[in-house]
Amino acid sequence: MPEIDEQEILKLLKADNPETVKQLFYQFYPFLCNTVFRILKDKALAEDLAQDTFFKFWDKRASIDIQTSLKAYLRRMAVNEALYYIRKNKKFQKDTAVEPGDLGHATDTVEDQLLHQELEDKIGAAIKTLPPRCQAIFRLSRFEDLSYKEIAAKLEISIKTVENQMGKALKLLRAALKEYMHFFLF
Numbered sequence: 001m002p003e004i005d006e007q008e009i010l011k012l013l014k015a016d017n018p019e020t021v022k023q024l025f026y027q028f029y030p031f032l033c034n035t036v037f038r039i040l041k042d043k044a045l046a047e048d049l050a051q052d053t054f055f056k057f058w059d060k061r062a063s064i065d066i067q068t069s070l071k072a073y074l075r076r077m078a079v080n081e082a083l084y085y086i087r088k089n090k091k092f093q094k095d096t097a098v099e100p101g102d103l104g105h106a107t108d109t110v111e112d113q114l115l116h117q118e119l120e121d122k123i124g125a126a127i128k129t130l131p132p133r134c135q136a137i138f139r140l141s142r143f144e145d146l147s148y149k150e151i152a153a154k155l156e157i158s159i160k161t162v163e164n165q166m167g168k169a170l171k172l173l174r175a176a177l178k179e180y181m182h183f184f185l186f
Contacts, residue, residue: 021054122176137155148163
């Protein structure tokens with residue numbers, strides 16, 4: 001399926017062209033299912049939430065302002081859907097009877113949120129310490145979901161340079177975040 005320019009896609013969406021969202025659905029649905037599945041580990045639920053992502057995307061079409069790639073934007077929407085589902089179900093579970101052995105889990109949520117925020121802050125700070133070129137390549141790969149080939153084309157460098165810079169970035173980040181590595185393992 002030929003890909004069209006992202007700016008053209010946004011124009012067509014804002015013009016209420018349903019074929020555009022249909023094309024996006026066929027192009028990104030499997031990717032979004034995999035993204036949500038990695039979080040929830042439930043195939044049917046992942047499929048439902050990926051579909052919900054496209055419904056919300058269609059509903060927001062008039063006000064969409066994408067600063068990253070379309071793929072990264074849809075991925076973030078799908079991750080948010082999964083996280084919302086988790087929060088909603090945690091709330092439902094808290095409203096039900098709490099078993100005596102589960103009391104420790106109910107108090108972990110605020111601490112977990114603080115640890116998560118601290119970890120995000122540390123990761124952000126570690127990324128900022130990377131050399132500029134290395135940082136740019138890392139951001140394109142991890143935050144905009146571009147492949148090494150796409151990064152090489154965008155920055156007009158070789159794929160091997162992208163691979164080397166990503167290897168360097170990951171090595172430096174591992175060293176900077178070594179005290180937090182146990183969080184990544186769980």
